[in-house]
Amino acid sequence: MSYLNEEVEPVTRRFSTILLAAATTALSFAPAATAGPAHGCASSVAFTSGTEGYDTFRIPAVVRAANGALVAFAEGRRDSAGDSGAIQTVSRTSRDGGCTWGPLSVVDTNGDATAGNPTPVLARDGELVLLTGHNGLVSEKQIMSGQASAQDTRRVFVLRSRDNGRTWSPARDITADAKLPGWRWYATGPGHATLLRHGPHAGRIVVPANHSSSPPAGSPDVGTEAKYYGGHDLYSDDDGRTWHIGFTDDRTDGVVAANETSATELPDGTLYFSSRNQGSAAEHRVDGYSVDGGKTLVRPYRVQPSLSGTKVEGSVLQTTIPWLMLYSGPADPATRTVMQLRLSTDRGHTWHAGRTLTSGPAAYSDLVQADPATVGILYERGTAGPYEKIVFERVGLAPGQLGNVPARR
Numbered sequence: 001m002s003y004l005n006e007e008v009e010p011v012t013r014r015f016s017t018i019l020l021a022a023a024t025t026a027l028s029f030a031p032a033a034t035a036g037p038a039h040g041c042a043s044s045v046a047f048t049s050g051t052e053g054y055d056t057f058r059i060p061a062v063v064r065a066a067n068g069a070l071v072a073f074a075e076g077r078r079d080s081a082g083d084s085g086a087i088q089t090v091s092r093t094s095r096d097g098g099c100t101w102g103p104l105s106v107v108d109t110n111g112d113a114t115a116g117n118p119t120p121v122l123a124r125d126g127e128l129v130l131l132t133g134h135n136g137l138v139s140e141k142q143i144m145s146g147q148a149s150a151q152d153t154r155r156v157f158v159l160r161s162r163d164n165g166r167t168w169s170p171a172r173d174i175t176a177d178a179k180l181p182g183w184r185w186y187a188t189g190p191g192h193a194t195l196l197r198h199g200p201h202a203g204r205i206v207v208p209a210n211h212s213s214s215p216p217a218g219s220p221d222v223g224t225e226a227k228y229y230g231g232h233d234l235y236s237d238d239d240g241r242t243w244h245i246g247f248t249d250d251r252t253d254g255v256v257a258a259n260e261t262s263a264t265e266l267p268d269g270t271l272y273f274s275s276r277n278q279g280s281a282a283e284h285r286v287d288g289y290s291v292d293g294g295k296t297l298v299r300p301y302r303v304q305p306s307l308s309g310t311k312v313e314g315s316v317l318q319t320t321i322p323w324l325m326l327y328s329g330p331a332d333p334a335t336r337t338v339m340q341l342r343l344s345t346d347r348g349h350t351w352h353a354g355r356t357l358t359s360g361p362a363a364y365s366d367l368v369q370a371d372p373a374t375v376g377i378l379y380e381r382g383t384a385g386p387y388e389k390i391v392f393e394r395v396g397l398a399p400g401q402l403g404n405v406p407a408r409r
Helices: 011-025 140-144
Strands: 045-047 056-064 071-078 087-094 104-110 114-122 128-135 153-160 183-188 205-215 229-236 242-249 258-265 271-277 284-288 315-318 323-331 337-344 352-370 375-379 391-397
Touching: 011 128, 045 056, 045 087, 056 087, 056 114, 056 375, 056 391, 071 114, 071 391, 104 128, 104 153, 114 205, 114 271, 128 183, 140 183, 153 183, 205 375, 229 258, 229 271, 242 284, 271 315, 315 337, 315 352, 315 375, 315 391, 352 391
Parallel strands: 087 114, 258 315
Antiparallel strands: 045 391, 056 071, 071 087, 087 104, 114 128, 128 153, 183 205, 205 229, 205 258, 229 242, 258 271, 271 284, 315 323, 323 337, 337 352, 352 375, 375 391
16 A cells, blocks of 8 residues: 555654544544543553452453443453353443443353353444354363254354443344354454444454364364364444354464454555464464455465464554554463564554563453554453453553554555
8 A cells, every 4th residue: 555655754753643633533533431530541450350259350352332431341250260161241331541440241141151252343333243152061172072062062142232332132143144064163353343444345344253163074183173273254234233254264284273363454444364373383373364344365364473472362453543553462472471562564564562561471452442542452461370350551652652663664
């Protein structure tokens, strides 16, 4: 695109010019939900493990509602920190830009089994749409090996809110439209989905997702091998009422095996996907692009060598600065520590270290454009381990706030 080929300007002047434009014309941001305190806070705690009747809160996701409120989601894991069992999708809402959070609400539940992996988006009609994943009292390993029944295996649900996240419709099962018959494991996101704003597919909701496939007939494999993980997306052209499967990336070479995925829309309508790689490649992130609203990928997922870190979920966000995209995730190559923002000025082709939010334990995260000049990151953080709390941190887009911004390419 043309903005990639322009001459490099001084960083400070570029930021000042773009932020002035963003403040007036950027993303049609709503005013603050209520006349709350000024956004002078740097961070807040949205969820604290060991409270509200839950052993652990995990898997953060965040979305800005039509009225300007920020709605934070998490899995409330009742009995343990484990990935299966009694897990509910819960939420809290902030009406002051993420400085304080309202009471906890249960959004989706599945009895003593699992309802999690929240993936929210603000639809074109102003309603919030949330996708979740359900399964019975079975583990991911049992699901991937084909030992789970049709009722207990992973299923896909959608919920809607007409009042900015205060109340939600009952969860509606969309598995028949979202999951192919040969798939076993299944998860959307986790983290935000994307509403397309540019190009011929403007108004489309795109949900990054992953799955595992059944081994071919006659194979000695059982399906739990990492090579059977694959990536895909879902899309909806009617504000989340009907759903379609878009691209699929199902190679089984064992080198690239897409898993938890985040997506964002570039200024020209191109979609950028960034996925956790469970394959054998030394690189633990893979990425891809779509120019047709998520129906196909320009090329299959391939490794992204400039995003270091261990195997873990991460989040991507195109900011209100047209040439600046962010990634959030742990930067340590071996452990879930050092939550860091990474910066790209060339549409995700290369990434550079930005601001480090903590050098201690940290894991999953989600990014949101909190206001035209501020991004928010909702992420797992702790002292002895990464799952002690889920915090929200505000980071300005002004010079110096993001760390060293690379030269614009």
